[in-house]
Amino acid sequence: MRAKLLTVLVAGCFGVGLALSAEQQSVEVVHWWTSGGEAAALKVLKDDMQKKGYGWKDSPIAGGGGDQARTVLRARVASGNPPDAMQMLGFIITDYAEEGLLGNLDSVAAKEGWDKVVPAPLQKFDKYKGHWVAAPVNIHRTNWIWANKKIFDELKITPPKTFDELLAAADKIKKAGYIPFAHGGQPWQDATIFDSAVLSAGGPEFYRKALIDLDKTALTSKTMEKAFEQMQKLHGLLDPNYPNRDWNLASAMVINGKAAMQIMGDWAKGEFFKAGKKPNVDFLCFQYPGTEGSFTFNSDAFALFKVSKEREAAQFTLASAIMDKNFQEQFNLVKGSIPARMDVPGDKFDDCGKKSMADLQVALKNNAMLGSFAHGHAVPEGLKGPMIDVVTNYFNKGGSPAEATKQLAAAVENAK
Amino acid sequence: MATTYTDARGYDDAPSARARFQELLPKLVLAPSVVITLVFVYGFIIWTTYLSFTKSRGYPVHELVGFLNYTRVWAQPRWIVAIHNLAIFGILYIFICLFLGLLLAILLDQRIRQEGTLRAIFLYPMALSFIVTGTAWKWMLNPGLGIEKLVHDWGWTNFKFDWIVNEDMAIYTVVIAGVWQASGFVMAMFLAGLRGIDQDIIKAASIDGATLPKIYWRIIIPQLRPVFVSALAILAHLAIKSYDLVVALTGGGPGYASDLPSLFMYANTFTRNQLGMGAASAVMMLLTVAAIMVPYLYSEVRQSSRSGR
16 A cells, blocks of 8 residues: 555655656646547547647547536636646637637647638637637548448438438338337437428528527427428338447447448448448448438547647647648547548548548538537537437427427527 | 653643643644635635636636626526426436335345455446446447347347437436446435345334334334435535436437536536536535435434434
């Protein structure tokens, strides 16, 4: 016991000593990318920083989704000891910027022309009041369907273009003895379907009005009821054991040929690759029917905290390393997403990634690149939570779509 | 100790600094823990109560808004479901645990062989963390993996046990897992109580011709009243604060059908940036616990002062 204590003490002193000597030129980065592939991808960034002469103090806090990491960050900020950079999603960046805690990256951004290469809808999250506060790493798309190609070929089904075609295909799949949709009944997964259902029922303009602007007439409209109707119909196409299933287990059902399709963001692609499956050979990727030309996204970014002047140089170097084309390519090849800057060549990406990049261009032209509601890029957390409550309750419990739209509007009102 | 005692005796008429120090020592030793409790328990209770009346979202702010957070909490259907579930879970959990615990204790008290082994077996679930219990039961109760599939594989294909995926029944699976975990512990409490009962009374009763069930019903169980009260207090607060069991077992689902106030509180405070609403729900949970604990503590204090301790 005593020996152990001593070791800890000694290690502690050493740690402090090292930290002191390296303080000026190292950056501390808090993130939750601890799984094999992600950690390897992050190493690219780390090596890059070291090449440029800066140390990298890694502070990983495991836990997908980053809830734990955010709890730790909250404590560190409250005690006045924020890290240099922290992995963040969507509105959380805005929350911290509002508190006046984030630094200003405008000088780097201007020099490297971020404004030109980062899509405008994404800039909305990485800028606060016109100033860059975060460096985006990737773009995930959420309105995907992942399908087992063998089942589709066997039943001679092609990717459906409309929701009715989807229902017809699902019917065929069911009759052949497969589960049409693999799904995990967790609130965020239910909400991921909701993203696509709203977009499919009303198109990008409606999605923007209802889920981003929270326009009351849109929220209570017949179109919103149609979105809930789609949810209800999809619910009938799941297997009975879906509640509380993890998303990767649902992906495994599609991989193993037990289920035909899964509605999920493109992180699901990683599961397919891990199982040795190839796009357009073993599995298909296509958008949720009725959402062609639109692109619901969520994006990881590193927010840079306000630090003293002498540490700014290290931070700026980190920001520029994050925005480096090579890093963006390497990282996103592993992560399953696409680069946050539009000028990274797509030839090394797989077919689904290429499609995602091409669709993004189209969506940008149509003004249809929209923040994902389920993944915190449409409304702040405080509003998102109660809204997801309504969605998940309706999806699991059923009921009338009219009642659900009323509840949704009421939840928005109550949370404002 | 012994030497200091004689030292103190040596200066009997004028108490030395040392003697005064001796007197102070217990207080000094206790002081840090008193301070810690005051700050970290009662101080934070006051802080939380204060926050529940402010407009706090992501971080504490000091703008008072009255009971707004409370009305907003009650306006959420999810909170209503959570309260209903707490009532169902709390009542069933406490009473089934008490009943099973007492039954097991009485059965074990019949001077059977291997009592120690059996006792350990029944007590073991309590040694597991709620997360483990929840995960194990999640698999057992899953119709596609656990009990239902097993019975199907045995040939009874119309057997159905799908509570965990059933919107209306999910909360009862939490009761099952909770009871499984805690009833052995309650048994141990009752067993201790049973062992403390004067055997002469029982002998006298049986000489008077009382049957065994009658002896238990009329003589032994009424004497176990203090055990009942302690068990009730422990189970009640376990029920109100249970969080990890539900998270592991059902994740609060399907939808939020098996939500409990503790899950609601955590979601609002830590992931939804609604610190005020989280604090309001925490205060209401505290009041529920207080409603049970205060009468218990009161009766304890009264009893001990009456018996002159």
